Amino acid sequence: MAVQDLHKTYPGSLETTLRGLSFRFHEGKIAGLLGPNGAGKTTTISILCGLVKAGSGSVEVMGLTQDAVHREKIKSALGVVPQQIALFPQLTAYENLEYFGNLYGFKGPGLKSQILSLLEQFGLEKAAHKETGKFSGGMKRRTNIIAAILHRPRLLILDEPTAGVDVQSRTMILQFLKDYNRAEGVSILYTSHLLEEAQHLCEEVVIMDEGKQVLQGNPQTLVSANPGCRHLEDVFLHYTGHALRD
Numbered sequence: 001m002a003v004q005d006l007h008k009t010y011p012g013s014l015e016t017t018l019r020g021l022s023f024r025f026h027e028g029k030i031a032g033l034l035g036p037n038g039a040g041k042t043t044t045i046s047i048l049c050g051l052v053k054a055g056s057g058s059v060e061v062m063g064l065t066q067d068a069v070h071r072e073k074i075k076s077a078l079g080v081v082p083q084q085i086a087l088f089p090q091l092t093a094y095e096n097l098e099y100f101g102n103l104y105g106f107k108g109p110g111l112k113s114q115i116l117s118l119l120e121q122f123g124l125e126k127a128a129h130k131e132t133g134k135f136s137g138g139m140k141r142r143t144n145i146i147a148a149i150l151h152r153p154r155l156l157i158l159d160e161p162t163a164g165v166d167v168q169s170r171t172m173i174l175q176f177l178k179d180y181n182r183a184e185g186v187s188i189l190y191t192s193h194l195l196e197e198a199q200h201l202c203e204e205v206v207i208m209d210e211g212k213q214v215l216q217g218n219p220q221t222l223v224s225a226n227p228g229c230r231h232l233e234d235v236f237l238h239y240t241g242h243a244l245r246d
């Protein structure tokens, strides 16, 4: 997965969101896209997924150029967990997941057993037939992740999957991501503001700021290469500064 010299200005906006962003992540790894508020992480992810069009630059996903020719092929091999919970609150967890499974063309007993097995894996078996509008933040987030992996994607992209969830759900989600990557070889790209979490989870990170790459590498290597930095958070602050962002 790679982006090269990406530029983006939203229609009607006076501000440029991406200003020549470039990076490359290796297939089969867990990667982190990190940066302060407004750095352009969600925009970048949306462009990688084909949901937002870049102004200029090139995008490669699973070895394919993200363009009209490859869009459907990429879509079928990609799972996306958006920052905002994307569930129908009046439907149960099972009904939501059946709906998303149907969207990918899955039906019948195969889909049913896949949903039930994932609900159990995510500790939601007792809540399967409850409306998701009544779920806690952690339960909604876990259901949202299941919705993104029902079709067994080769690449999973998650935008702040651990924001606003309790320690138990967070630990479960992070362990799932590690196991899922190791067992299935699925590439994972995630964003987070929790630098300690990213340091433990990711094999590769890109730190971006103001729409550009600031630094890329393995978290431990970046820490070792910067004398005076003990954690990835120190490296992050060293390169992005302490100024508050709007």
Ligand SMILES: Nc1ncnc2c1ncn2[C@@H]1O[C@H](COP(=O)(O)OP(=O)(O)OP(=O)(O)O)[C@@H](O)[C@H]1O
Pocket (backbone or CB within 6 Å): 010, 011, 013, 015, 017, 035, 036, 037, 038, 039, 040, 041, 042, 043, 044
């Ligand atoms: N739909 C939009 N229309 C106009 N401007 C937008 C839109 N989406 C994002 N922006 C602007 O682009 C900039 C980057 O936003 P983006 O959400 O990509 O950053 P981010 O790094 O994900 O931030 P955060 O960490 O706060 O989620 C912000 O200044 C934001 O206001």
